[in-house]
Amino acid sequence: MFEGIDARSPVPLYAQIAARIRVAIAAGELSTGEVLPSVRNLSRTLRVNPATVAQAYHDLAADGFVETRHGQGTFVREVEATVRQEEKMTKAKQLVRALLQEAARLGIGAEELARAFDTEAGAHVRE
């Protein structure tokens, strides 16, 4: 689930971890009531500072995506459909922005991108 976490990115690791979990909750990859890995375990698997994971969980709790029950762990909370939709939209915008930036660097315009998007998405749907 955390394959995309990139230490070399300027986005702080805790923000990357929190964002990844938010999207997972929004997209239903993590369902309500599900328990997240412990801070220690996740820091081990990702080989990051435990404080980084703790910060990510803390931010998620503040946003209402998870709750930490003392002594039991961190659990996914019920998240409203509108919030989930919003979260997915945020992520989608981010992806597009990155794509546009990369394309601009390579001299590819928005028009070509839009056409490519139609054919690729169409091909994807037909599969």
Next chain:
Amino acid sequence: MNNAIELSNVRWRAGRSFELRDLSLHVPVGSIYGFLGPNGSGKTTTIRTFMGMLKPDRGDIRVLGMDVPRDLPRILARVGYVPERPHVYPALRVEEQVKYHASFFDLWDPGWAQELIERLGLDPTRKISRMSKGETGKLLVLLALSQRPDVLVLDEPTDGLDPVVRRDVLTAVLDYVGERNATVFISSHLVHELERICDWVGVMDNGSLVAELPMTQFKNGIKRIRVDDVDEVPVQLPFTLLSRERTNGVSTAETWIVRGWQDPMRGYFDSVGMTLRDVVDLDLEEGFVELLRSSRPQPSYRS
């Protein structure tokens, strides 16, 4: 006590060849502090001064709020140390070395030492002189961790180890930090290794600390930007210009490395008649290299 390790204006010199000049360094309690610098920049010397092994000519050193060298035995009881070169007796077996080391530490945790032996895959009956570099490295980390220290000082702990061992060693360290809110001071010239785990960075070069800041600031603040229509660079810039280089072929376009960058500064370029083409993020290693380049005396303009 906010800092686990604190050096103020420490000076130390060995002959005429090398010195630490007015070194001030702060390692916040609970942080994982990455101590970066090229080989020979004074990382090990710095560590030896606050471990009480070298006596500085002047300056104050405090570890865990206590004075070095006055309170040294009390400090060392709470500091786990993995030196640059192995400090274990080659003629001993693993279990003998562990027992010997343990007898000096009141907080020693035999259960955890045993668990680490198993988890790191060490053979307790193996003679240290017959062990590979990787096995010795694991043993050193095991000794330091089983002391249950409040501060862990690692001097190039993974230098020369293969990736598997390196991962094992770092995992063991992170595990300990997660369980107990210890402070970790880790020196390395392998920048990528520190990128994931550190929340503070100190950069040494030529006996001086050229930067000390939280990792997020370090990574966010240093950018490579491409600007066009550069006529003359204003004296007053909202950020620090570390270096500038003319872009190939285009006379007015330049690539700058800047420090202290914030996104709202994009608007600044229009106000001085320049065009901002691109802002590229630098990872820790690139940032580190640029920082060193700018801290060394040389003309800042290269073409």
Next chain:
Amino acid sequence: MYRSMLFLHWKQINIPLIPLILAAYALPLLSVQGLGTPPGMDSSTLEAYRIVAGAQIWLPVFPLLAAVIGVTLALSAWNWDHQLGHVHALSLPVPRWRYALLKMGAGATLALLPAAGLWMGAHVATSFVDLPTGLNAYPNQLALRFLAATLVAYGLLFAMAAGTVKTTVWIISGVIGFFILGNVVTDFLVGYFPVLYRTNLLELALEALIRAPGPLQVFTGNWMLIDV
């Protein structure tokens, strides 16, 4: 701490120490080889003289062995620490003086082993010899003297071995300097006071050092296992 220090020192020295312990055990036995009267025979004054004279041959070997053991213990005490640049020792939460004291104590404890070997050997040896009247065996005294001599040699060398190569060189050059200076001073004095001709001040000084009541005296005292 003390026990692990003892263990560490034992690990460092067991290979050379075991033959030295055996030598200490064997030495009293060798010294009574072929001595004494076979049981049942009359002992005479002549016999007693022969025994004392025979034992005298071995006299210098005892202090020499003690010195060798003392020096071996002292040099080995710091050997491994020197090899590691003292990094492990300095990272331990023990004041330096205490670390040195622990080390010194461990070495002194190990000095008991050859002394005990000699003590046993001396007892066994005396049981083989049927002593004529007027002669007595002193196995306990000899063993104690041996232990004392070992400890003196160990103590003197321990401090020197603790230092760096630089300090050792300083001490040794100091001793050499003392000898050269001693000779120069002697020549000078002889020039002015012809009475002193053929007296070597240096020899006098050394003589005084060893004979005078002091730690080194232990090397020159009575090393006889069997004596009047």
